[in-house]
Amino acid sequence: MSESTSSSSDKDKVFFITNDEFRTEIQTEYAREIGDKDPESLYDHYNPGPTLPNGGVNFECHCVSHLVASPCGHEFREAITCQKTTKEEDLENGACADEFMKFMECVIRTDCFRSKYF
Numbered sequence: 001m002s003e004s005t006s007s008s009s010d011k012d013k014v015f016f017i018t019n020d021e022f023r024t025e026i027q028t029e030y031a032r033e034i035g036d037k038d039p040e041s042l043y044d045h046y047n048p049g050p051t052l053p054n055g056g057v058n059f060e061c062h063c064v065s066h067l068v069a070s071p072c073g074h075e076f077r078e079a080i081t082c083q084k085t086t087k088e089e090d091l092e093n094g095a096c097a098d099e100f101m102k103f104m105e106c107v108i109r110t111d112c113f114r115s116k117y118f
Contacts, residue, residue, distance in 0.1 A: 057084050070113070072106035079103045 026032055034042070050061045057080050059068045067076045082096040107113055
């Protein structure tokens with residue numbers, strides 16, 4: 001394998017390998033052990049979705065994390081937390097409407113979900 005430094009600071013290095021080197025069997029024992037394992041044993045299958053087992057909101061779920069990280073993330077968290085902690089009957093009677101309106105006002109004000117392609 002040949003090596004080339006891509007900057008004078010030696011912070012970054014670029015490694016070049018030939019096609020033959022790429023196709024050669026992995027020699028590192030650790031990598032070989034990982035390669036021999038069943039994929040099911042390697043992956044963490046804990047994925048509670050948008051609701052945690054205790055009923056709380058899983059703001060780390062990929063289904064809502066982009067909303068949490070948006071300019072309106074605070075308003076989104078307030079609205080969803082209210083919705084998750086309120087009884088269905090109260091929601092039907094308008095509970096959490098103010099929180100959701102604040103979120104929607106933020107979305108409109110900031111254009112945070114406008115497509116960059118249109």
